[in-house]
Amino acid sequence: MFGAHLMRLLSHRGLSNQHPENTIAAFAAALALGFDGLETDVRLSADGEAILYHDRLSPTGQAVARLTRTELSHQAGYIVPTLNEALDAFPAAFWNIELKTPACMPNVTATIRDIQYKTPILLSSFCHHLIHEAANTLDVYCALLLSHRPASLNTLIEGAIHNPRLRTLVWDYDFLDPDFLLAASQLGFSHYVYGAKNQNEHDWCSEFGIDGLITDYPNMVGLARGD
Incomplete structure (x- = not known):
């Protein structure tokens, strides 16, 4: 049951059952509901903005990287926020910022460097070389995103074990291996x-001792549903 283990609860792209995901309104609603922090996704727009948008393609099928922030906002039907705007709006929140593409790295690095000592941040990516670079240049926690079960622990943490900032793994629930997790x-x-999709999966994360849970389901972690 929740409460038996101190586990950080992060809202996946904000409270998207009430507001468009990855928006200021969705983040505000999640924090008001009681989440400890927020997970979001960063891409680079055609006009060089670090924008919070998950999908590679816009609603009309165009590459997000080829659209300006204004063009994407028109297609999405809401104002797509920038990373700067979100961090300014919620400086005390714990942020898990996922780098979606290498192109956004310079912009994100510059933004984080300005606030890294006042806003708690976990920077993550499936592009592991970006995370190794970030761990060597920024003073924030960094994480390797995983949607597979690595062949061995050694192949996963090679290059990370000697960097004290790179001490977090972010797992897809489908590939959790308790023995692997314990060894790491x-x-x-x-x-x-x-x-995690159902109550049993959420409960398992708490009972196993997972350090943080990124979820779309506030009711499954002891928070109000928020419908």
């Missing part, structure tokens, strides 16, 4: 999980 924990790694 013994080496000092923390574990966050996304993709």
Whole structure:
């Protein structure tokens, strides 16, 4: 049951059952409901803005990278926020910022460098080389995103074990392996999980001792549903 283990609860792209995902309104609603922090996605727009948008393509099928922020906002039907705007709006929130593409790295690095000592941040990506770079240049926590079960622990943490900022793994629930997680924990790694779908899966994360849960389901983590 929730409460038996101190696990950080992050809202996946904000409270998207009430507001468009990855928007200021969705983030505000999630924090008001009681989430500890927020997960969001960063891409680079055609006009060089670090924007919060998950999908590679716009609603009309165009590449987000080829659209300006204004053009994407018109297609999406809402104002797509920038990373700067979101961090300015909620400086005390814990942020899990996912880098979606290498193109956004310079902009995101510059933004985070300005606020890294006052806003708690976990920077993550499936592009692991970006995270290794970030861990060497920024003073924030960094995480490797995983949607597979690595062949071995050594192949996963090679290059990370000597960097104290790179001590977090963010797992897709489908690929959780308790023995693997325990072995990584013994080496000092923390574990966050996304993709839990039902109550049993959410409860397992809490009972196992996962450090952070990124969820779309506030009612499954002891928060109000928010419908």
